[in-house]
Amino acid sequence: xxxxxxxxxxxxxxxxxxxxxxxxxxxxxxxxxxxxxxxxxxxxxxxxxxxxxxxxxxxxxxxxxxxxxxxxxxxxxxxxxxxxxxxxxxxxxxxxxxxxxxxxxxxxxxxxxxxxxxxxxxxxxxxxxxxxxxxxxxxxxxxxxxxxxxxxxxxxxxxxxxxxxxxxxxxxxxxxxxxxxxxxxxxxxxxxxxxxxxxxxxxxxxxxxxxxxxxxxxxxxxxxxxxxxxxxxxxxxxxxxxxxxxxxxxxxxxxxxxxxxxxxxxxxxxxxxxxxxxxxxxxxxxxxxxx
Amino acid sequence: xxxxxxxxxxxxxxxxxxxxxxxxxxxxxxxxxxxxxxxxxxxxxxxxxxxxxxxxxxxxxxxxxxxxxxxxxxxxxxxxxxxxxxxxxxxxxxxxxxxxxxxxxxxxxxxxxxxxxxxxxxxxxxxxxxxxxxxxxxxxxxxxxxxxxxxxxxxxxxxxxxxxxxxxxxxxxxxxxxxxxxxxxxxxxxxxxxxxxxxxxxxxxxxxxxxxxxxxxxxxxxxxxxxxxxxxxxxxxxxxxxxxxxxxxxxxxxxxxxxxxxxxxxxxxxxxxxxxxxxxxxxxxxxxxxxxxxxxxxxxxxxxxxxxxxxxxxxxxxxxxxxxxxxxxxxxxxxxxxxxxxxxxxxxxxxxxxxxxxxxxxxxxxxxxxxxxxxxxxxxxxxxxxxxxxxxxxxxxxxxxxxxxxxxxxxxxxxxxxxxxxxxxxxxxxxxxxxxxxxxxxxxxxxxxxxxxxxxxxxxxxxxxxxx
Ligand SMILES: Cc1cc2nc3c(=O)[nH]c(=O)nc-3n(C[C@H](O)[C@H](O)[C@H](O)COP(=O)(O)OP(=O)(O)OC[C@H]3O[C@@H](n4cnc5c(N)ncnc54)[C@H](O)[C@@H]3O)c2cc1C
Ligand SMILES: Cc1cc2nc3c(=O)[nH]c(=O)nc-3n(C[C@H](O)[C@H](O)[C@H](O)COP(=O)(O)OP(=O)(O)OC[C@H]3O[C@@H](n4cnc5c(N)ncnc54)[C@H](O)[C@@H]3O)c2cc1C
Ligand code: SF4
Ligand code: SF4
Ligand code: FES
Ligand SMILES: [Mg+2]
Numbered sequence: 001x002x003x004x005x006x007x008x009x010x011x012x013x014x015x016x017x018x019x020x021x022x023x024x025x026x027x028x029x030x031x032x033x034x035x036x037x038x039x040x041x042x043x044x045x046x047x048x049x050x051x052x053x054x055x056x057x058x059x060x061x062x063x064x065x066x067x068x069x070x071x072x073x074x075x076x077x078x079x080x081x082x083x084x085x086x087x088x089x090x091x092x093x094x095x096x097x098x099x100x101x102x103x104x105x106x107x108x109x110x111x112x113x114x115x116x117x118x119x120x121x122x123x124x125x126x127x128x129x130x131x132x133x134x135x136x137x138x139x140x141x142x143x144x145x146x147x148x149x150x151x152x153x154x155x156x157x158x159x160x161x162x163x164x165x166x167x168x169x170x171x172x173x174x175x176x177x178x179x180x181x182x183x184x185x186x187x188x189x190x191x192x193x194x195x196x197x198x199x200x201x202x203x204x205x206x207x208x209x210x211x212x213x214x215x216x217x218x219x220x221x222x223x224x225x226x227x228x229x230x231x232x233x234x235x236x237x238x239x240x241x242x243x244x245x246x247x248x249x250x251x252x253x254x255x256x257x258x259x260x261x262x263x264x265x266x267x268x269x270x271x272x273x274x275x276x277x278x279x280x281x282x283x284x285x286x287x288x289x290x291x
Numbered sequence: 292x293x294x295x296x297x298x299x300x301x302x303x304x305x306x307x308x309x310x311x312x313x314x315x316x317x318x319x320x321x322x323x324x325x326x327x328x329x330x331x332x333x334x335x336x337x338x339x340x341x342x343x344x345x346x347x348x349x350x351x352x353x354x355x356x357x358x359x360x361x362x363x364x365x366x367x368x369x370x371x372x373x374x375x376x377x378x379x380x381x382x383x384x385x386x387x388x389x390x391x392x393x394x395x396x397x398x399x400x401x402x403x404x405x406x407x408x409x410x411x412x413x414x415x416x417x418x419x420x421x422x423x424x425x426x427x428x429x430x431x432x433x434x435x436x437x438x439x440x441x442x443x444x445x446x447x448x449x450x451x452x453x454x455x456x457x458x459x460x461x462x463x464x465x466x467x468x469x470x471x472x473x474x475x476x477x478x479x480x481x482x483x484x485x486x487x488x489x490x491x492x493x494x495x496x497x498x499x500x501x502x503x504x505x506x507x508x509x510x511x512x513x514x515x516x517x518x519x520x521x522x523x524x525x526x527x528x529x530x531x532x533x534x535x536x537x538x539x540x541x542x543x544x545x546x547x548x549x550x551x552x553x554x555x556x557x558x559x560x561x562x563x564x565x566x567x568x569x570x571x572x573x574x575x576x577x578x579x580x581x582x583x584x585x586x587x588x589x590x591x592x593x594x595x596x597x598x599x600x601x602x603x604x605x606x607x608x609x610x611x612x613x614x615x616x617x618x619x620x621x622x623x624x625x626x627x628x629x630x631x632x633x634x635x636x637x638x639x640x641x642x643x644x645x646x647x648x649x650x651x652x653x654x655x656x657x658x659x660x661x662x663x664x665x666x667x668x669x670x671x672x673x674x675x676x677x678x679x680x681x682x683x684x685x686x687x688x689x690x691x692x693x694x695x696x697x698x699x700x701x702x703x704x705x706x707x708x709x710x711x712x713x714x715x716x717x718x719x720x721x722x723x724x725x726x727x728x729x730x731x732x733x734x735x736x737x738x739x740x741x742x743x744x745x746x747x748x749x750x751x752x753x754x755x756x757x758x759x
Contacts, residue, residue, distance in 0.1 A: 023503065023508050023509075024508070026508075027507070027508045027509070037465060041558075041564060041565045041566060042566050043557070043566040043567045043568075044465070044557070044567070068563075068566050069566060072566070083465070084465040084501070084502050085502060086463070086464075086465065086501075086502035086503070086504065087502075087504075087507065087508075088507055088508070089504065089507055216549060216552055216553065216557070216567075217463075217464060217473075217552065219463045219464070219504055219529070219688075219690065220529070220530055220688065220689075220690065221473075221529040221530070221531070221548055221552070221688070222531065222546060222548045222549035222552050223531045223533070223545075223546040223548065223549055224545075224546075224549045226540055227540075228540060233533065233539070233540060238690070251641075252540055252641065255541075255542055255640065255641040256540065256542060259542045260568040263562065263568035263569065264568065266562075266563055267562070267563045267566055267568065
């Protein structure tokens with residue numbers, strides 16, 4: 001069983017989950033993801049492998065609480081078993097020696113870039129990690145990233161720490177004043193990835209983004225995850241998640257990601273009593289807020 | 292001798308006006324009396340044409356005779372000798388072009404309802420807790436990996452486990468069953484039947500490891516090196532094809548696989564109890580003319596939509612089973628034949644509002660004898676819809692061939708296997724089902740599984756299997 005070994009809320013709404021999954025830990029490579037189901041009635045939902053330990057047989061995920069499925073997951077008590085964890089899925093990032101590589105992470109991407117930073121540094125690159133949050137109190141894993149990067153930069157939207165702004169502001173600073181940069185990689189919310197893409201387009205620096213379309217199976221069977229890259233349809237789960245940022249049809253991705261906005265609201269605990277669904281034996285305990 | 296002329300017994304069915312609103316099974320199955328009556332029609336031919344028509348050569352006269360005599364459980368045992376999943380095949384085989392097409396009674400009147408009888412016997416055994424006699428094989432000490440838990444993999448696992456080998460099935464999804472679970476809808480093949488067969492496999496000692504995409508976790512090479520004496524690949528044809536027309540990535544365009552997976556495997560029809568977002572079409576166009584298209588169109592109907600089928604050719608050319616087309620028509624699916632999609636029409640928010648189509652005419656027969664449709668110039672017109680389901684075929688899943696060394700693959704992406712032993716170009720690795728033949732049928736996948744299981748037994752032990 002996929003036992004939940006550890007659960008911590010790193011910063012508000014951002015949870016670290018460590019799960020027993022020896023098969024995945026043994027085969028995981030930087031940039032890959034897993035698909036989780038908290039219970040047998042759950043959705044299949046993708047999350048990036050933020051870390052893993054093959055010897056201990058566990059994997060670490062950073063889960064942002066946004067809707068029904070992420071909430072089901074972070075509501076599990078330590079010691080509980082997740083119904084399903086499947087992976088590793090997706091193409092690993094092609095780790096090569098390029099020179100100076102700048103990694104940008106926002107939201108869950110702060111965790112997601114850690115294995116990339118570690119592997120890229122091991123491959124002999126100079127690695128600069130850049131992380132962003134709305135405010136300083138929402139930053140996490142700064143020390144973890146410092147340990148595996150040559151340099152780590154901070155950006156906050158309110159300017160409470162580091163550069164005022166986001167990943168793209170730091171990218172601009174690095175490129176214009178401290179270059180040359182040989183590769184940019186961005187992972188996190190679509191908005192941030194899109195802004196960095198627009199920025200680096202004119203610089204002609206290879207830029208990769210980890211796309212996050214809606215997925216179902218994650219094995220190439222359904223086509224829900226299709227994205228347009230240089231006007232060609234790709235399945236993000238088996239061809240991605242990393243793609244040449246400058247070929248991405250961002251409008252299409254934005255649209256497709258919001259396809260189920262209505263159902264996502266309907267699925268929330270006010271529509272279905274989540275506690276009763278997940279823990280029938282504990283249906284009458286707690287306040288029922290779903291956390 | 293002279294026999295009274297008993298007509299082919301009709302199958303009781305749910306009323307179309309009612310069933311188009313529910314997911315319950317459409318045909319209700321024969322009663323014992325009806326089954327015996329129908330079985331009594333069989334002439335027990337010496338040179339039975341029906342057997343030749345069945346891809347796995349079920350001894351049809353024998354099992355039908357057992358039903359006629361009221362030995363229902365024994366009839367099920369007879370079926371199990373050739374077919375691991377008779378309850379499934381009785382429901383989904385294209386009988387009219389296989390066993391029943393070869394039945395002598397069909398020359399003048401209606402053939403024996405072999406599929407319905409097969410279903411009856413298998414259902415009888417299941418609901419009466421009857422289990423076929425186990426094979427008294429000694430444990431062989433050999434270990435076999437089966438990759439993919441569709442009908443091909445299930446067959447191989449069942450046979451090899453009975454013959455004493457330790458079998459581990461690896462399945463990428465969270466439930467075993469392949470297309471039987473995620474594709475074919477509940478109203479045609481209840482999922483309980485598939486899971487019953489899976490639980491039987493487990494009872495016979497087969498280990499099933501779900502959530503394991505081979506190629507992403509271990510590769511086939513590693514399975515062979517580390518743990519297993521032989522490997523069977525039954526990963527199916529699960530890669531959906533699209534139309535490659537403008538607008539195809541709009542919101543509201545789905546592959547049939549996604550549409551059916553959400554509803555069947557993820558049970559989105561029971562949303563929000565099940566968390567997966569359902570698709571809620573108001574007016575759905577399904578593109579295609581095969582079983583997958585019929586399943587999609589009938590599912591759309593049950594979700595409350597007006598349901599249309601758009602197909603490039605005519606009714607005669609439709610590859611779907613006759614029964615499925617008939618059921619779809621009864622339920623109110625609208626057929627737009629000789630019509631080809633040209634473009635998806637969308638609104639400003641990239642949502643589907645319709646599909647532009649072209650009218651077609653049938654031209655000269657093509658290489659496979661089917662008449663080719665040719666577009667009528669200037670015949671463009673728009674069919675309004677909010678949902679388009681693309682059911683124009685599936686290609687082999689490339690994950691395993693791509694990650695296995697020395698495995699020969701055809702230009703169509705199918706794995707090349709010896710047609711008798713089903714061994715691939717990689718020694719010790721066998722393959723069967725849709726990954727070898729391209730999208731085909733349940734029974735052909737199982738037939739290849741049977742062949743592979745025998746050859747695998749021989750490969751590992753040097754002997755013929757101890758029992759059928
Ligand atoms: C390859 C990949 C890696 C990801 N890695 C992480 C990660 O490490 N940490 C993290 O917190 N999130 C990650 N995500 C996003 C995560 O999958 C969604 O946040 C999650 O599925 C939301 O589910 P929900 O029911 O809680 O929210 P909902 O309220 O249902 O949805 C919120 C938003 O999440 C997106 N979403 C919903 N369902 C899916 C789905 N099945 N697949 C993909 N996106 C969906 C949609 O854009 C939706 O608008 C990743 C997504 C992908 C595709
Ligand atoms: C909607 C639909 C309706 C159909 N209707 C009929 C019908 O009425 N009659 C009929 O005879 N046929 C029908 N068919 C066709 C029939 O279902 C297939 O021919 C048959 O299922 C093929 O069996 P298989 O074992 O080769 O593969 P599948 O059933 O496709 O099973 C393959 C399994 O392998 C798994 N897999 C794939 N890759 C990996 C991997 N790397 N590692 C581990 N597991 C993996 C998949 O998840 C899947 O579970 C239909 C098909 C569809 C899609
Ligand atoms: S397996 Fe299919 S073809 Fe063979 S007898 Fe049964 S229904 Fe007919
Ligand atoms: S051909 Fe028809 S009548 Fe003859 S044995 Fe087969 S099913 Fe019976
Ligand atoms: S998620 Fe189904 S094909 Fe990618
Ligand atoms: Mg959700």
